[in-house]
Amino acid sequence: MTAGSRGDVAPFTGLGHGLARAGHEVTLVTHARFEPLVAGSGVAFHSMPVDPREELESERGQGLHRSSTGAGKLYRAVEMARSLVGRMAGDLVAAARASDVLLLAGTLAPLGHTIGQGLSTPTMGVNLQPLAPTREFAPPMTGVRSWGAVGNRAAGHAVNAAVEWIFTEEVRRLRAEYGLPRTGRVAARRARERLGWPVFHGFSPRVVARPGDWRAGLDVTGYWWPYDREDQLPGPLLDFLDAGPPPVFVGLGSATVPDAERMSDEVVRALRAAGLRGVIQRGWGELRGEGEDMFTVGEVAHSLLFPRTAAVVHHAGAGTTAAGLRAGVPAVPLPVQFDEAFWAARLVALGVSPGAVPLRGFTATALTAALRRATGDPSYARRARTVADELRAEDGVAPVLAAVNRLG
Numbered sequence: 001m002t003a004g005s006r007g008d009v010a011p012f013t014g015l016g017h018g019l020a021r022a023g024h025e026v027t028l029v030t031h032a033r034f035e036p037l038v039a040g041s042g043v044a045f046h047s048m049p050v051d052p053r054e055e056l057e058s059e060r061g062q063g064l065h066r067s068s069t070g071a072g073k074l075y076r077a078v079e080m081a082r083s084l085v086g087r088m089a090g091d092l093v094a095a096a097r098a099s100d101v102l103l104l105a106g107t108l109a110p111l112g113h114t115i116g117q118g119l120s121t122p123t124m125g126v127n128l129q130p131l132a133p134t135r136e137f138a139p140p141m142t143g144v145r146s147w148g149a150v151g152n153r154a155a156g157h158a159v160n161a162a163v164e165w166i167f168t169e170e171v172r173r174l175r176a177e178y179g180l181p182r183t184g185r186v187a188a189r190r191a192r193e194r195l196g197w198p199v200f201h202g203f204s205p206r207v208v209a210r211p212g213d214w215r216a217g218l219d220v221t222g223y224w225w226p227y228d229r230e231d232q233l234p235g236p237l238l239d240f241l242d243a244g245p246p247p248v249f250v251g252l253g254s255a256t257v258p259d260a261e262r263m264s265d266e267v268v269r270a271l272r273a274a275g276l277r278g279v280i281q282r283g284w285g286e287l288r289g290e291g292e293d294m295f296t297v298g299e300v301a302h303s304l305l306f307p308r309t310a311a312v313v314h315h316a317g318a319g320t321t322a323a324g325l326r327a328g329v330p331a332v333p334l335p336v337q338f339d340e341a342f343w344a345a346r347l348v349a350l351g352v353s354p355g356a357v358p359l360r361g362f363t364a365t366a367l368t369a370a371l372r373r374a375t376g377d378p379s380y381a382r383r384a385r386t387v388a389d390e391l392r393a394e395d396g397v398a399p400v401l402a403a404v405n406r407l408g
Contacts, residue, residue, distance in 0.1 A: 002105035005254030016043035018397035048091035118178030125199030134211035140342035222396030251281030270367035328388030330380035351383035
């Protein structure tokens with residue numbers, strides 16, 4: 001069970017495919033618009049209402065861009081999510097009634113755990129970000145590097161409390177319906193911790209090492225690579241790739257931008273100033289590039305495209321960050337909001353990126369400089385290839401599969 005944008009869903013198609021190949025019947029429960037992602041994977045689909053793209057493109061969703069701080073954006077996002085929870089709860093309960101085990105993404109964990117309790121169905125967490133409080137870094141969703149050891153841990157508890165608050169009304173209603181004792185948000189979270197509730201994290205310990213102050217039961221498994229049903233890129237894109245030197249990929253995934261036309265023009269100008277061809281992914285931000293040296297694409301398998309690029313410029317969402325690392329090519333992160341600054345910083349720390357170019361204050365000049373460094377200095381490509389080799393040795397599905405098998 002997961003909610004959010006495409007990046008909050010795609011990794012679970014790979015995890016689900018791995019579980020299905022091992023003999024389990026798997027259903028992905030999420031927004032209806034993502035049903036095509038499971039085609040051919042052996043994973044069933046249960047849709048729930050709310051279209052995340054419509055919400056982001058609404059007046060309320062566009063209000064996220066008016067927040068000048070990560071905390072401000074997080075507050076607006078929490079408010080928006082809180083208003084939508086009631087529309088999703090019924091489908092989550094219906095799907096849970098037909099299940100033996102619930103695997104819950106961090107975006108739905110408080111509600112899903114309550115449903116599991118009420119139905120006496122085992123649950124476990126499957127997170128794409130390190131959400132548990134730690135002294136080692138600030139909560140990724142705040143976009144802040146660090147507030148110091150004490151501040152980081154306190155902020156982690158505050159962010160988790162905000163997530164719990166999203167579900168307060170529905171959790172209270174469900175607990176009453178199931179005859180469960182009433183409990184507060186903090187008490188519910190602490191109860192899960194005391195029980196050693198298992199949470200698996202679908203990223204590589206090479207990218208984010210497991211914090212030393214995490215409790216037992218919080219495990220970092222390695223990435224869950226999305227299931228790709230395509231076995232080759234579209235013909236016109238292949239022709240463009242073959243017609244010249246490796247281009248630079250530019251895409252912002254499910255992120256939206258205040259002025260798509262201006263952003264597109266700046267990106268194209270930066271690529272040309274750096275002497276580079278570009279493949280620009282339209283995405284939810286509706287970017288585009290025109291001319292013989294530019295190619296605009298819609299949805300395309302990153303696993304097939306990225307290895308054929310000179311570098312990838314992206315919003316540094318968890319999934320796209322992983323895809324770039326898997327491909328072994330340099331990165332120029334362009335973080336937009338939430339956890340993206342966290343992943344951008346990890347790319348820089350790994351030595352595969354010369355630095356981030358944040359959306360706020362973005363200019364073609366800044367992107368040009370970063371592109372010249374990323375593609376002109378061979379150390380970034382060498383480091384990227386080394387990291388990719390290390391990631392290939394990991395099997396992120398195996399620990400989750402073992403845990404599910406133990407329940408059987």
